[in-house]
Amino acid sequence: MPPLQRHVTSTDSYNYLLFLPDGDRNEIQQPLLPTILFLHGAGQRGYDLDDVRKHGIAKVVEQQPDFPFIVISPQCPRREYWNIERLSTLLDEVIASCAVDPDRVYLTGLSMGGYGTWHLAAAQPERFAAIAPICGGGNPQAAGKLKNLPVWAFHGAKDNVVPLSESEIMVSALKVHDGNVKFTVYPEANHDSWTQTYNNPELYEWFLQHWRQQTVG
Secondary structure (H helix, E strand, C coil): CCCCEEEECCCCCCCEEEECCCCCCCCCCCCCEEEEEEECCHHHCCCCHHHHHHCCHHHHHHHCCCCCCEEEEECCCCCCCCCHHHHHHHHHHHHHHCCEEEEEEEEEEECHHHHHHHHHHHHCHHHCCEEEEECCCCCHHHHHHHCCCCEEEEEECCCCCCCHHHHHHHHHHHHHCCCCEEEEEECCCCCCCHHHHHCCHHHHHHHHCCCCCCCCC
16 A cells, blocks of 8 residues: 655755545646645654654544545754745645645644744735644734634643743734634643644534635735
8 A cells, every 4th residue: 555645855845745635646637625734843844754744634644544635744944944935835836736726725733833824824815715823823913914814723721832822912913803713722731732633623624614715815
C-alpha cells in the first residue's frame, strides 16, 4: 500500500506532505475536492517531513485514509517562521497540479502555525473559505480584512506557552468589525488545544459549510 501522504520537494516554496483522498490523484480532474492547508508549530520545523506527522491534521490523516479533503502540510525550515509569499506560492503549486476546489480551501494551524494562519488569512483573505487558528495570535489592526471570512478560533485556558489573551485579542477585534467568528476555549487545556480540536468531526463539518466569497475584505 502506498504511503498516505506523499513527500513533495519544492524549490520555490516549502517541502510538504500531500494527502490525496483517493491515494493516486495527481492531475486536475473532476470532481474538484475541498482542501486544507495545515501549518505546524515551532517544534516541527526542520528538514524531515516525517516530523510534520507528529501533530495536527498531518497526523489525523495517517489514521483516516478516507479523510475527505486534500491536505497540504508544509514544513518550515529550522529557525524560520511561516512566510506569506512562500505559502502563497505553495498553494498555487498544488492548485495547479491537483484537483483542488479553489472555492473550498481552508486554512488552519497550531501555535506558530496559528500565528501563521492569522497572518496569511489577513494578507490574502480572498484565497480562503474559512480559517481555524489554534493557540495563536495575530495583528488586531488587520481584523477588518477578516471581517467577511468565517473564523473558528481555539485555545486552552491554561496555555503557558501562548497566552489565551492572544486569541482573545483577535476575536474581540473581529467582533468590533461584526466578523463571522466562533471561539472555543478549553477550560482545562494547556498548550495542546489542537489534539481535541483536530479529532472533532464538527470542525470538518464546519469547514464544509463554507465556500469562498468572491468579495472578501
